[in-house]
Amino acid sequence: MDKTALKNIKPEVLDSIARRAHYLATQMIWQANHRSDKEKGDPKIGGHPAASASSLHIMGALHLLVKTGFDHIANKPHASPTDHSYNYLLDLFLKNDLSRLSQEECDTAMNGLRKFSAQGEPVFQSYHSTYDSDNHNFYPSGSVGIPPVAAGYMALAYRYAREHNYEVPDAHFWAVCGDSEFREGSMYEAVPDFAERELGSVTWILDYNRQSLDGHRITNKEIMNGTDADRVERTMAANGWEVIQVRHGSKRQxxxxxxxxxxxxxxxxxxxxxxxxxxxxxxxxxxxxxxxxxxxxxxxxxxxxxxxxxxxxxxxxxFGGHDMILLAEAMLKSKESKRKPTIIIAHTLKGWGLRAAAQPGNHSSLPQEEEVEELRQKQKISGDKLYERFASGTAEAKFLKERGESLLADIKAQHALKAKNQDSFLKQLTAFGEIPETLDINTKMTSYPHTQWMLGQLTAKLTRIANTPLDESKLSDKQKALTPNEKPFKLPGELFISMAPDVGTSTNLNPAMDGKIFGAPVVVDHETDLGVKDHKLPDLVPGEEVSDRFLRFEIAEGNVMTCVGSFGRMRDTLGIPLMPLMTVYDFFIKRALDQYFYNLYWKSSFICVGTPSGVTLSPEGAQHGWKSDIQIPFQITWEPFFCQELDWILCDALKRHVLNDNAGRSGVLLRLVTRGAEQKDMLHYLKKQARFKDGLQAPLARAEFPMNGAANEEEVAALDEATIFRTVREEVLKGAYYLIDYRGYAGYEPGDNVINIFAMGSLTTEAIKASEALLSRGIYANVIVVTSSDLLVGIQGHETDYEYLKSGLGINSNLILNRSEEVRTGDLITVAGRRVPVVSVHDGEAGLLDNIGSIVGVRQECLAVRKHSKCGRPSEIYAYHGIDAESVVEACGKVLAETALEKVIVSEQALGDAHQAEGASAHWTELWPSRTPAQKH
Structure with missing residues (x-):
C-alpha cells in the first residue's frame, strides 16, 4: 500500500478491527490461564496482555496496511497474542499446503495459547514459533534481542543472493522491539554493522511504553540530556540510522x-x-x-x-503509537531509505484499552473475568462464542477479506518461487553426477598438519572450484580446468559462504578471504594505488562481485552467529541452499550461545567451526581452554583427529545441506585444533587390523611380540587403501571407528586382558601411546576414535538406542566367567566374572563421553577436563589435567583391576565342574601398583 492508497482508508474501520484484535488477544490469554485441566502445582501460563496491548496498533499498521506477504517480521515476544489475533481476523492460519484452517480449527488454535497439542490440534507456542500455523516469514521471538538482529542479517542474505544472481523477491524486514529489549547488547552490537552494510530494507520499530517487567523504567534524564527516546534517537543517528519519532496522536495535535x-x-x-x-x-x-x-x-x-x-x-x-495511519506513514517513509536502516520510535501506552493501563505491575498482571466479558460484550459477540470474525458484509469484513487474500497470494507466490528454486538447484547439483565423498586434499607430503590447517585447505579448494569457469575458453592465465571430480563441487562451492568475527586469518580462511570480501564498496583500494599492498596478507577491500563470498565482521561473535543462522535459513525460505560456515575461537562460542540455540530452534542449516578448541590450545589454555560442550536438538558435533576425517565430514555436511537431507542435524559444529598429528598413523594402524587383511588364515601377532601359531601381521598383505577407506569413511560418519583393533589377534582374551579406549580429537595421540605401552604389558587396548559424541552417545545416539555403539562397534557388557581351583562353600561357589571395561579420554567436559559405560553396563573411567587450565606445552597441560598417555595407562590399569575383583556367586550345580579359588578380597591397587609421585613427574 502506498501513501495515496493510505489516504482512502477509513480510520474508523481500522479502529474497529484493532479493538476486535485487542479483545481476541485478551480473551486467548485469559482462557489459557483458566483451563479446566490445570493441575495442582502447575506454573502460571501468563501471556502479557498489557505488553501485547501496547503494540496493538503497531502490529495493526503492519498487518493491515504496510507489509507484503514477502516481508519478514520479528515481533517482540510479549506481543504475540496480538499478532495471532490479526492473523485470525485475516484468515491466515495455514496448513503446510497453504490451505486455510477451518473455523473450528482456528478457534481451537486461539484457545490453545501455550497448550500442548496432544492430538496434533493447532496450538500456539509461547511467543512466536516456527511451529505455529501463522509462522510465515515470522521469526521465533522468545529470545529477546535476537529476532531483530536475525531480521537484519536475513535482509543481508537476500541482498547477497540477489547480487549472486539468485532469484529472490522484493522484501522488507520489520522488527518490533520493546524499549527494555532495546537495551540488549545483541542489538547494540548489530546497530553499527547494519548501517555500514547499508541495509536500507531494515526497519526496527521501538514500542516505547516506558515500562518493563518490574515496573516503570527510570532513566537518568539529567545525565542523558533527555528521555530515553531522545537517547535512542541520538545513538541511532550517530550510528548511521534514519530515525522517525511517532510521539503524538491526533487529539494531542x-x-x-x-x-x-x-x-x-x-x-x-x-x-x-x-x-x-x-x-x-x-x-x-x-x-x-x-x-x-x-x-x-x-x-x-x-x-x-x-x-x-x-x-x-x-x-x-x-500517544502516536496508537494511531495506525501515523504509524503506517512512518513505516512507508522508512522504506524510502535505500541505503540506511531506519528505527521508528513509537510512543505507546502499556496496557492500552485495559484497566491496568500504565500500572507499574501490569506486565505480569491478568485481567479479571468481568473485564474480559465486558470487552466481549462491546464486540457484540453473543452466546457461548469466545472468538469471532466480523460478520460478512460489514466494512471490516470486506476490508479484511481483500487484505487477507492479497497477503495469501504473496505467500503462495513465495512458496512457488521456493519450489522453483529447489527444482532448479537439484537439477544443477546433479548435472555432473553425485557430489563426491572427498575433496582429495593430499596430506602425505605435509609434516604433522592439524585439522584447522585442513579446514583452510578444504575451503580454499572450494573457493578455487567456485571461481573456475566450466567453459575452458574463459580460463584466465595460470588457471587450471576443473577435473571430473571437481566439477560436481562447482555449484556447492558457489553456494558456500564463510564468515568470522575478525579471526578469519587465524582460523586459516585466508584463501577464502583474499579479494573476496562481500560488502558495500565504500572505499577505494588505496593500498594498491599507493603501492603498499602486502600480498602475504588477504586483500580485505570489500566489493559486491559474484566471486565475493566472505563476510568480514568485527569482534562480535553474536552478530556472526545470528548471520550464519539467517543465511542458513535461505534454503528453507526461498529454496536457495546457501551453505554458510563461520569460524570462531571455540571458547567464545559461549558468547553467542543464545544466538546459537536460536539458530537450532529455528531449524537453520549451517556450519559453526570452533577452532582452536579446548586445553589443546595450550599456550593460551589458562582462560581459553574451557570448551563449549553442549548438546542441543538439531545439532551434530564433530571432533575429527585425522585430516582425512575432516574431509569426509565436511563433504558429507555440504552434500546433506544442498540436497536438503540433514533433518535433525542441520546445525553442524566442528571442533578443530592447531596441534599437529602424524597423518600416516591412520593407515598404519588400520592396515594392522584383522578385518583389513587379505585372505587371513591364522590369528595375528605384532612383529615385536611374536606368538606360536600366529602370523606376523606385517607379513600378511592388507587390502588396498581405497577399500579400507570406503569402510572407515562410513564408520567415521556414524560417529566412531576402530583405529587400533586387536580382535583376531592371538592371545586376545576379553574378560582377561582386553580394554577399550575411546578417544576423541587430539587426545587420540595419547590413546595410541597408551595402547602401545599397555601392549608391552600384555594388555590388548583397542583404540576407538570418536568422531561425533552426539552420534555415538548423545542425542542422535539416544534416538537409535545407541545401536551403533552396541552393535556396530560391538561394545557390550558380556560377563566372562573363568574356571579356577576347587573351593566349595556349601552348594554355592564363587567364580571370577569379568567384563571388558572402558576408558575414555577427551579434551572437554566429562559429560561428552562419560556415559559409555552406563549405556552398555561396564566399568568406565572418564578422563576429561575438570578444572581451570594453565599455559604450557600440550604434553604438560595434558599431564596437568590427567588426560596424558600415562594417565590413560593408569586409568586402564585401574578399571582392569577393579573388573578383576568382580565376583559372581552361582550354584555349583549350575556350573557343573567349574570351580573357583576363593581368596581374601583385595583392592584394585594391589592388582595394579600405581606409580609413586616421583614416578609421575
Missing amino acids: ALFKKKDGELFKNFLEKELEDYELQSLLLVQDMKALKKGISKEHPHLKKFLESVTDQELYDAFRD
Whole structure:
C-alpha cells in the first residue's frame, strides 16, 4: 500500500478491527490461564496482555496496511497474542499446503495459547514459533534481542543472493522491539554493522511504553540530556540510522494548535521525565492533576485552564503509537531509505484499552473475568462464542477479506518461487553426477598438519572450484580446468559462504578471504594505488562481485552467529541452499550461545567451526581452554583427529545441506585444533587390523611380540587403501571407528586382558601411546576414535538406542566367567566374572563421553577436563589435567583391576565342574601398583 492508497482508508474501520484484535488477544490469554485441566502445582501460563496491548496498533499498521506477504517480521515476544489475533481476523492460519484452517480449527488454535497439542490440534507456542500455523516469514521471538538482529542479517542474505544472481523477491524486514529489549547488547552490537552494510530494507520499530517487567523504567534524564527516546534517537543517528519519532496522536495535535499549545508540546517532549509521565497517567482526578502540574510548571497554567478535564485526560493517553495511519506513514517513509536502516520510535501506552493501563505491575498482571466479558460484550459477540470474525458484509469484513487474500497470494507466490528454486538447484547439483565423498586434499607430503590447517585447505579448494569457469575458453592465465571430480563441487562451492568475527586469518580462511570480501564498496583500494599492498596478507577491500563470498565482521561473535543462522535459513525460505560456515575461537562460542540455540530452534542449516578448541590450545589454555560442550536438538558435533576425517565430514555436511537431507542435524559444529598429528598413523594402524587383511588364515601377532601359531601381521598383505577407506569413511560418519583393533589377534582374551579406549580429537595421540605401552604389558587396548559424541552417545545416539555403539562397534557388557581351583562353600561357589571395561579420554567436559559405560553396563573411567587450565606445552597441560598417555595407562590399569575383583556367586550345580579359588578380597591397587609421585613427574 502506498501513501495515496493510505489516504482512502477509513480510520474508523481500522479502529474497529484493532479493538476486535485487542479483545481476541485478551480473551486467548485469559482462557489459557483458566483451563479446566490445570493441575495442582502447575506454573502460571501468563501471556502479557498489557505488553501485547501496547503494540496493538503497531502490529495493526503492519498487518493491515504496510507489509507484503514477502516481508519478514520479528515481533517482540510479549506481543504475540496480538499478532495471532490479526492473523485470525485475516484468515491466515495455514496448513503446510497453504490451505486455510477451518473455523473450528482456528478457534481451537486461539484457545490453545501455550497448550500442548496432544492430538496434533493447532496450538500456539509461547511467543512466536516456527511451529505455529501463522509462522510465515515470522521469526521465533522468545529470545529477546535476537529476532531483530536475525531480521537484519536475513535482509543481508537476500541482498547477497540477489547480487549472486539468485532469484529472490522484493522484501522488507520489520522488527518490533520493546524499549527494555532495546537495551540488549545483541542489538547494540548489530546497530553499527547494519548501517555500514547499508541495509536500507531494515526497519526496527521501538514500542516505547516506558515500562518493563518490574515496573516503570527510570532513566537518568539529567545525565542523558533527555528521555530515553531522545537517547535512542541520538545513538541511532550517530550510528548511521534514519530515525522517525511517532510521539503524538491526533487529539494531542489538535491541542497543540491552541493558544500556548506549543508550551504543552514542549512539556510532553522535553520537560517530562518518563517516570513522571507514567505517574501522571495514574492520576484519575483531572482537577487535582491540573493543579499539580500548574504548581510545578506555572507557565502551563493558562493552557490547562483552557482545556476540559476530558481533553486533558485523553491528551495524556493519545500517544502516536496508537494511531495506525501515523504509524503506517512512518513505516512507508522508512522504506524510502535505500541505503540506511531506519528505527521508528513509537510512543505507546502499556496496557492500552485495559484497566491496568500504565500500572507499574501490569506486565505480569491478568485481567479479571468481568473485564474480559465486558470487552466481549462491546464486540457484540453473543452466546457461548469466545472468538469471532466480523460478520460478512460489514466494512471490516470486506476490508479484511481483500487484505487477507492479497497477503495469501504473496505467500503462495513465495512458496512457488521456493519450489522453483529447489527444482532448479537439484537439477544443477546433479548435472555432473553425485557430489563426491572427498575433496582429495593430499596430506602425505605435509609434516604433522592439524585439522584447522585442513579446514583452510578444504575451503580454499572450494573457493578455487567456485571461481573456475566450466567453459575452458574463459580460463584466465595460470588457471587450471576443473577435473571430473571437481566439477560436481562447482555449484556447492558457489553456494558456500564463510564468515568470522575478525579471526578469519587465524582460523586459516585466508584463501577464502583474499579479494573476496562481500560488502558495500565504500572505499577505494588505496593500498594498491599507493603501492603498499602486502600480498602475504588477504586483500580485505570489500566489493559486491559474484566471486565475493566472505563476510568480514568485527569482534562480535553474536552478530556472526545470528548471520550464519539467517543465511542458513535461505534454503528453507526461498529454496536457495546457501551453505554458510563461520569460524570462531571455540571458547567464545559461549558468547553467542543464545544466538546459537536460536539458530537450532529455528531449524537453520549451517556450519559453526570452533577452532582452536579446548586445553589443546595450550599456550593460551589458562582462560581459553574451557570448551563449549553442549548438546542441543538439531545439532551434530564433530571432533575429527585425522585430516582425512575432516574431509569426509565436511563433504558429507555440504552434500546433506544442498540436497536438503540433514533433518535433525542441520546445525553442524566442528571442533578443530592447531596441534599437529602424524597423518600416516591412520593407515598404519588400520592396515594392522584383522578385518583389513587379505585372505587371513591364522590369528595375528605384532612383529615385536611374536606368538606360536600366529602370523606376523606385517607379513600378511592388507587390502588396498581405497577399500579400507570406503569402510572407515562410513564408520567415521556414524560417529566412531576402530583405529587400533586387536580382535583376531592371538592371545586376545576379553574378560582377561582386553580394554577399550575411546578417544576423541587430539587426545587420540595419547590413546595410541597408551595402547602401545599397555601392549608391552600384555594388555590388548583397542583404540576407538570418536568422531561425533552426539552420534555415538548423545542425542542422535539416544534416538537409535545407541545401536551403533552396541552393535556396530560391538561394545557390550558380556560377563566372562573363568574356571579356577576347587573351593566349595556349601552348594554355592564363587567364580571370577569379568567384563571388558572402558576408558575414555577427551579434551572437554566429562559429560561428552562419560556415559559409555552406563549405556552398555561396564566399568568406565572418564578422563576429561575438570578444572581451570594453565599455559604450557600440550604434553604438560595434558599431564596437568590427567588426560596424558600415562594417565590413560593408569586409568586402564585401574578399571582392569577393579573388573578383576568382580565376583559372581552361582550354584555349583549350575556350573557343573567349574570351580573357583576363593581368596581374601583385595583392592584394585594391589592388582595394579600405581606409580609413586616421583614416578609421575
